[in-house]
Amino acid sequence: MRNPTHQIQPLLLNRWSPRAMSGEQIDDRELMALFEAARWAPSSYNGQPWRFVYAKRETTHWQKFFDLLVPFNQSWANNASVLIVVISKNVFDHNGQPCQTHSFDTGAAWENFALEASARGLVAHGMQGFDYTAAKSVLGVPDEYTVEAMIAIGKPGKKEDLPVELQERESPSDRRPLSEIVMEGLFQT
Numbered sequence: 204m205r206n207p208t209h210q211i212q213p214l215l216l217n218r219w220s221p222r223a224m225s226g227e228q229i230d231d232r233e234l235m236a237l238f239e240a241a242r243w244a245p246s247s248y249n250g251q252p253w254r255f256v257y258a259k260r261e262t263t264h265w266q267k268f269f270d271l272l273v274p275f276n277q278s279w280a281n282n283a284s285v286l287i288v289v290i291s292k293n294v295f296d297h298n299g300q301p302c303q304t305h306s307f308d309t310g311a312a313w314e315n316f317a318l319e320a321s322a323r324g325l326v327a328h329g330m331q332g333f334d335y336t337a338a339k340s341v342l343g344v345p346d347e348y349t350v351e352a353m354i355a356i357g358k359p360g361k362k363e364d365l366p367v368e369l370q371e372r373e374s375p376s377d378r379r380p381l382s383e384i385v386m387e388g389l390f391q392t
Contacts (some may be wrong), residue, residue, distance in 0.1 A: 205375055215231055218321040219375040220328040223365050226277040226355030228261065233323065237356070240319030246308035253291040253312040256342050265364050275331040278366050280330075283355035288338050289313060289329075291331050309351055311349065320356065328355045331349040 258264035268286040291309035320327035330353045338350045362373040
């Protein structure tokens with residue numbers, strides 16, 4: 204059980220990134236509701252730089268997304284319902300100038316997405332273990348966009364269906380204490 208040092212909303216405390224998924228389909232209405240939650244994230248100049256490209260398990264697009272994953276992530280993401288590549292636009296629409304916060308803003312959209320998934324009882328697991336260069340090429344991502352991450356979405360499954368080495372890790376993790384991540388006045392290591 205997770206124990207915060209200060210009281211926070213249960214939705215934030217209870218969100219975690221399981222890997223066990225059932226392989227069941229997620230219908231389009233529920234999937235689009237997750238993207239709708241992401242849509243309402245804050246962003247610099249309201250630029251909304253996030254983009255999501257997805258493949259549902261039962262479509263012809265699935266394999267090209269699945270092939271982007273490193274073997275470790277393939278070992279458990281094979282039971283996901285949807286794979287998503289998260290992309291951010293690194294220039295502003297209104298003036299074409301660089302947007303220094305495109306990744307930060309897109310991270311806020313991912314968090315909204317993850318919290319909505321958690322509230323709906325779905326698994327949302329973000330990943331960096333994939334081929335970024337291939338993703339950019341295979342998905343036709345233009346130069347003014349950055350491939351940020353991938354997400355596996357699914358309905359909860361049984362941890363016993365995971366590879367043995369992952370079954371032990373299938374529980375919510377703790378976090379660093381605030382004293383390690385919050386500093387007043389000056390950065391400290």
